[in-house]
Amino acid sequence: xxxxxxxxxxxxxxxxxxxxxxxxxxxxxxxxxxxxxxxxxxxxxxxxxxxxxxxxxxxxxxxxxxxxxxxxxxxxxxxxxxxxxxxxxxxxxxxxxxxxxxxxxxxxxxxxxxxxxxxxxxxxxxxxxxxxxxxxxxxxxxxxxxxxxxxxxxxxxxxxxxxxxxxxxxxxxxxxxxxxxxxxxxxxxxxxxxxxxxxxxxxxxxxxxxxxxxxxxxxxxxxxxxxxxxxxxxxxxxxxxxxxxxxxx
Amino acid sequence: xxxxxxxxxxxxxxxxxxxxxxxxxxxxxxxxxxxxxxxxxxxxxxxxxxxxxxxxxxxxxxxxxxxxxxxxxxxxxxxxxxxxxxxxxxxxxxxxxxxxxxxxxxxxxxxxxxxxxxxxxxxxxxxxxxxxxxxxxxxxxxxxxxxxxxxxxxxxxxxxxxxxxxxxxxxxxxxxxxxxxxxxxxxxxxxxxxxxxxxxxxxxxxxxxxxxxxxxxxxxxxxxxxxxxxxxxxxx
Numbered sequence: 265x266x267x268x269x270x271x272x273x274x275x276x277x278x279x280x281x282x283x284x285x286x287x288x289x290x291x292x293x294x295x296x297x298x299x300x301x302x303x304x305x306x307x308x309x310x311x312x313x314x315x316x317x318x319x320x321x322x323x324x325x326x327x328x329x330x331x332x333x334x335x336x337x338x339x340x341x342x343x344x345x346x347x348x349x350x351x352x353x354x355x356x357x358x359x360x361x362x363x364x365x366x367x368x369x370x371x372x373x374x375x376x377x378x379x380x381x382x383x384x385x386x387x388x389x390x391x392x393x394x395x396x397x398x399x400x401x402x403x404x405x406x407x408x409x410x411x412x413x414x415x416x417x418x419x420x421x422x423x424x425x426x427x428x429x430x431x432x433x434x435x436x437x438x439x440x441x442x443x444x445x446x447x448x449x450x451x452x453x454x455x456x457x458x459x460x461x462x463x464x465x466x467x468x469x470x471x472x473x474x475x476x477x478x479x480x481x482x483x484x485x486x487x488x489x490x491x492x493x494x495x496x497x498x499x500x501x502x503x504x505x506x507x508x509x510x511x512x513x
Numbered sequence: 514x515x516x517x518x519x520x521x522x523x524x525x526x527x528x529x530x531x532x533x534x535x536x537x538x539x540x541x542x543x544x545x546x547x548x549x550x551x552x553x554x555x556x557x558x559x560x561x562x563x564x565x566x567x568x569x570x571x572x573x574x575x576x577x578x579x580x581x582x583x584x585x586x587x588x589x590x591x592x593x594x595x596x597x598x599x600x601x602x603x604x605x606x607x608x609x610x611x612x613x614x615x616x617x618x619x620x621x622x623x624x625x626x627x628x629x630x631x632x633x634x635x636x637x638x639x640x641x642x643x644x645x646x647x648x649x650x651x652x653x654x655x656x657x658x659x660x661x662x663x664x665x666x667x668x669x670x671x672x673x674x675x676x677x678x679x680x681x682x683x684x685x686x687x688x689x690x691x692x693x694x695x696x697x698x699x700x701x702x703x704x705x706x707x708x709x710x711x712x713x714x715x716x717x718x719x720x721x722x723x724x725x726x727x728x729x730x731x732x733x734x735x736x737x738x739x740x741x742x743x744x745x746x747x748x749x
Contacts, residue, residue: 322528468553469528494720494731495731
């Protein structure tokens with residue numbers, strides 16, 4: 265069934281351990297995927313949103329997948345791409361946070377440190393041609409300092425005032441470039457996030473109408489309950505698109 | 514399941530859900546309204562049900578370009594045929610014209626169609642014309658990528674001799690179910706009902722459709738939910 269795992273042996277070459285593909289498995293393509301994550305800094309910290317869809321190819325198979333998780337006391341991690349790889353990353357981070365707590369030295373890993381750790385993990389996997397198929401958004405606040413960064417599956421990382429993954433880069437970030445500012449209140453921030461998520465819902469095939477918004481401030485992380493957005497279809501042109509041009513769409 | 518590399522070899526999945534259903538007196542045609550280029554939704558309110566004559570319409574799926582040009586040709590020929598015949602064309606003739614073009618250009622066209630209409634000789638009829646140009650007369654027909662999710666549904670829910678209202682409700686429910694699970698289908702549900710009295714177009718925007726498993730009622734904003742009063746404490 266999976267010809268990608270069969271031994272690849274050249275003619276005239278005696279098979280050895282590596283060509284018999286007894287070397288480690290490699291991810292070639294994703295199976296269950298999440299779509300865009302959008303996040304930006306606001307007055308009190310970071311706001312992040314992602315829908316709860318897990319697509320299986322073009323099928324919208326799972327509709328209650330949590331793609332944003334709190335990490336330690338100071339960070340939020342949002343992921344798009346292969347969900348199983350995201351779950352594996354959460355296990356790595358669990359261990360990281362556990363060891364950090366075991367030191368019991370009053371210090372705790374902040375968002376910058378977690379972001380750096382993730383960057384190293386993603387880049388090193390990429391170098392072994394076995395990437396974790398995710399785009400990650402890491403946001404947090406520590407000692408009043410807000411931090412927001414992104415890591416891709418090949419290890420490209422950067423930080424910015426607003427970030428997005430996948431389609432969010434094409435549809436949400438232009439909106440944010442126009443309308444984001446340093447001092448957004450929580451209410452204005454949520455409305456701006458919803459504006460971005462609504463466009464994604466209209467225009468991204470793999471979007472699902474159930475989203476989760478999360479915020480992180482100095483006080484800690486809050487994951488709001490999942491909800492659905494209203495959509496607008498009331499344009500005259502939508503009701504009668506082919507008036508005057510029969511046969512068009 | 515091997516997306517990515519296999520996409521190049523698989524038949525191009527038709528991003529749509531189209532349905533045609535007969536009832537006691539006519540037909541109801543239905544479709545979603547999403548047209549995608551890759552993963553981007555190019556048109557979220559397309560009209561996939563095109564008119565061929567006053568009494569025959571066609572649901573289009575697959576390549577938007579191929580299905581449009583095919584229906585343009587058929588409309589042109591049917592117009593001439595109607596003049597020569599001196600009365601409205603029958604559904605069977607319309608469907609066969611579609612088949613002729615589909616079949617003779619099978620190597621180049623990628624479009625699956627459902628032709629439906631009403632004429633005075635046979636009443637309401639539905640003809641399915643999938644890839645390749647086969648023609649199949651059916652009491653109901655489903656097509657497009659979203660139809661995969663509806664075979665079980667129709668096996669259970671279809672029955673002979675429905676009323677106009679039952680047929681329309683069935684079509685809207687079915688397209689709505691397909692939209693819930695097929696990423697390539699979405700937007701609004703359009704229906705066209707054709708019988709001896711004429712043609713009626715209907716439009717069901719996304720927010721009027723029923724909610725299915727794991728779907729939540731739509732809100733204006735999270736802020737409305739947060740400011741809603743908390744439930745009263747229980748009293749025993």
